[in-house]
Amino acid sequence: VQLVQSGPEVKTPGASVKVSCKTFGYTFSSYGINWVRQVPGLGLQWVGWVSAYSGDRNYAQSFQGRVSMTTDSTTKTAYMELRSLTSGDTAVYFCAGPLDRIDVGDNFYFNGVDVWGQGTSVTVSS
Amino acid sequence: EIVLTQSPATLSLSPGDRATLSCRASQTANSYFAWYQQKPGQAPRLLIYDTSTRATGVPDRFSGSGFGTDFTLTISSLEPEDFAIYYCQHRYNTITFGPGTRVDFK
Numbered sequence: 001v002q003l004v005q006s007g008p009e010v011k012t013p014g015a016s017v018k019v020s021c022k023t024f025g026y027t028f029s030s031y032g033i034n035w036v037r038q039v040p041g042l043g044l045q046w047v048g049w050v051s052a053y054s055g056d057r058n059y060a061q062s063f064q065g066r067v068s069m070t071t072d073s074t075t076k077t078a079y080m081e082l083r084s085l086t087s088g089d090t091a092v093y094f095c096a097g098p099l100d101r102i103d104v105g106d107n108f109y110f111n112g113v114d115v116w117g118q119g120t121s122v123t124v125s126s
Numbered sequence: 127e128i129v130l131t132q133s134p135a136t137l138s139l140s141p142g143d144r145a146t147l148s149c150r151a152s153q154t155a156n157s158y159f160a161w162y163q164q165k166p167g168q169a170p171r172l173l174i175y176d177t178s179t180r181a182t183g184v185p186d187r188f189s190g191s192g193f194g195t196d197f198t199l200t201i202s203s204l205e206p207e208d209f210a211i212y213y214c215q216h217r218y219n220t221i222t223f224g225p226g227t228r229v230d231f232k
Binding site: 034036043044045046049058060061094096107108109110111112113114115116117118119 | 127156158162169170171172175181182213215217218219220221222223224225226
């Protein structure tokens, strides 16, 4: 299993960025992909999850309304777009998978032995 | 939403030492708990999932345990390549990470 992400991005405040994550070595359309970011020198923050088989999405509350996650089963690639960028969005963005979402009544959990992409640096600066 | 606290923030040890890393949840958590290792300039690597199951290829010196609000990652005898930052993660209804524990050389 290998996940390969797109290259570094430099954006101005208010712009959008779209990061790609191409997958190899597993059945892409049977699982989902997680997105996590890491501000330089700090910890890990979950951005959201997207299913490559159903199109379902779970976004972290702090990104709701500003993030969109999609998948393309033809190219086995996942995408994360983040809009209305501010300097606080400067971070390394990682994709991770395969990761499945298991629904249990009104609740769910994420299940899988995930491998991470190499990370994509996004710098937001005027 | 569950908040995860890791302790200690830094653990200063020598090769061959036993490392015990703690992760405490703000409320009772279920078993969907994972541990990751991150080295400088690298992506995190999954070590443990479902509280105590080692990921493929992870040496058996790494073990996970826990129940309720307290979860632990134990490294039985530190190897030089184990000096890194370790994050706990909860995977139920959302994904939450702890702030990390740095294991560095004494």
